[in-house]
Amino acid sequence: MEEILTGKEGERYFLLGNEAIVRGALEAGVDIAALYPGTPMSEIGDAFHDLVRIVLDKGEEPSFYFEWSANEKVSLDVCIAASLSGLRALCPMKAQGFNVAADSFLDYLTACSLVETDIKGGLVLVCADDPGGTSSVNEQDDRYVSIMADVPMLEPSNCQEIKDMTQKAFDIAEEVHLPVLLRTVNTVNLSRGDLVFGKLGVPRRTGEIKGVPISFDRTRCHANIMKKMEKAKELSEKSEFNRVISFNGVKTGKKIGIVASSISISYAAEIVRELGVETELLALGFTNPLPETLCKDFIGKFEELVIVEELSPFLETQFLKMAHEISAKTKIWGKETGHFPKVGQYRLEMVSEPLARVFGMDNPIPRQEGPKIQLAARALTNCPGCPHRNTYYAIKQMVPGDGIFANDQGCYLLGGLEPYKMSHAQYSMGASIGLACGFRQATGKPAIAFIGDSTFFHNGMSPLANAVHHNFDITVVVMDNGATAMSGFQLHPGTDRDAMCREAIPIKIEDVVRGLGATFVEVVNPNNIEETKEVFQRAIAHKGVSVVVSKALCKLMETREKRRQGLEIPAYEIDQEKCNQCRICIDIYACPAFYEVADKIYIDDVQCTGCAVCQEVCPAGAIQEKGADNG
């Protein structure tokens, strides 16, 4: 990690894409970085945070300010202010995080589009998309943000480019006087690769803001943005990130070219090498505005073009338009012709088959047969020892059968899956509380909202104010595990340190909730199941908003800390004599440390975290401590 800061110009390192973004920002002399974590870009923040620690340990001061912001809108506002003050600011967010920040982003563009309030310090937004939606609620394609907002966009295809483009994005932002969107995809953020470092930049450190004139002349502001985008087009036209790569090989009958962006560039290049055909690949990295002259010249050279891009036909639509404008007869193969899917994260095989088909060759990477033995997917479930499981286990026994559950974004959303199935809806940060109000109003049934600690600070407070003010008869369960756990245990406003390793004021959720006017507020440790059940019984019976803060540290964090301190983690086993096969532990409580062989249930001592809550769950008293385990 340290090399991100100490690595010298010309040296080669092996970094995660997200870490390469941090190096790129440091090479640009970034002054301020702020973000709310989210897969696939959380490691950008983790790297900044680690660098702060490393620098402070050496007795030095960090050259930048970094914060874990309460949400993406806050992080963007902090960065916009830095930019207006003449400093360079980096604001990364996941695709859905942009939706939270969009309010500020789209509105601020109008505010900063006067000559007097032009961007002084480069502002770079990283929008990390998640094709396949493995860690997100949808496959949102944030490339369209660049068109909606009218901002320049860069799209890296590998680790070297992700660093180079981050660094360059700040220069472009200052040259064009617009923020720059660095749009990445999961495969680029989360891939590692070798890259050569450039020189570290020199931060400006202190900004200055003069009076900001306000204009209500919206059309003049809009026109100014258009003018700036004309300048951006000139930069795109001569950008080194847009280039034609030639491949030598077998001549095919027709002249066929390929256009690709982002990670698809590396897939297309690899498959062309496998096919061994002579062709040209237009690799686009500066993708808004597109380099129109370069693109049109490229279209004109070929009888057929294949467009390779993940998700929506963003490039394809624009290429069809450009081909039309130059009256080209070029056939364009892509998503609209059914060659490539519009959904899902691409894999080599998904690009290989259609590319080979267009070139009239055999598919070089045909699909291979999977295993003959039926292998079920490993079920998504909370970790062994997770306090969220205990909260769900307790409340499930207390809630009436017609109860309606609104869930939220965090590890606890897994409570919506088997066997707890406690989610009738979950989609965006903080939505659970408003949903519970709506469900209560719409159905008259008991409604319960589940929300995490970090999510509560992110976007849970306004809906709670709404619920209290309208005196909705709902129960809100804040599942407080002491961190933004799902994205990697990041800090939030409830923790006693901040990203700069300074003492921070830890905000207690129960205090916030009382401050918002809730009268039923209880804090309970979910690892004590009987006590938790009793609290839920009263909370559900309460008329009006009841809030239960179910508070226990994330088990992964606790286990790590125990290991660090060299503490022993006790192991447990099932006394097969006492076990009466009631299956509560494995089917209803469903901790993944249990497994079954020939109708007998055992505890996997590598998985088990020694929390011992299952002892309380087992009615036969068959679970006992095995003695200390050093693993």
Place this chain on the structure above:
Amino acid sequence: MDRKGTNILLAGVGGLGVITASNIIGTAAVKVGKKVSSAEVHGIAQRGGSVMGTVRIGDYSVSPLLGDGRADIILGFEPLEVLRNIARASKTTIVITDTTPIRVITPTRFIYPKLEDIFAEIQERCARLYKIDCLTLARKAGTAIVRPSVLLGALSEIEEFPIGAEVLLKTIEENVPARYKEANISAFKEGANFIRANL
């Protein structure tokens, strides 16, 4: 120029060290002047879900993902997960796998197949299969946590692996917490000895 390069696939479940091992192999490859692309594919759960990693080492840049049939070496952290990724293997693939199953069946009543059936099918789809009881060897080396180093030690003895054992071990030493350094070194040696004894 080595046009083909070496493709390594690592298969396991969250928490077993797939990502750590990928990083160590990649870092070592950069040390010996190779180009590397590496990817990790996993779900949203922190622990217990299937995890697949790739490390592609060669003389020119390639995509981080691996096509079907293109794994030269598969490093298995869990036997069933090796089988899950078997489409990436070919008749020339070398498989080194930990024999310790993660039998988690909750909450879907997923019954773990018989280990001998899993190994038989892997064997059928690859050139060579090395089965190592990494958990036992890691505990012998000091602690179960150092299981990845047993596999890395084994990997270092495979002729097709393009990085020397000394570089790989040095990279491990530089990248593990100081309190586990000795155990990692011992585990690495256990893994290497296993392959030497079973070549």
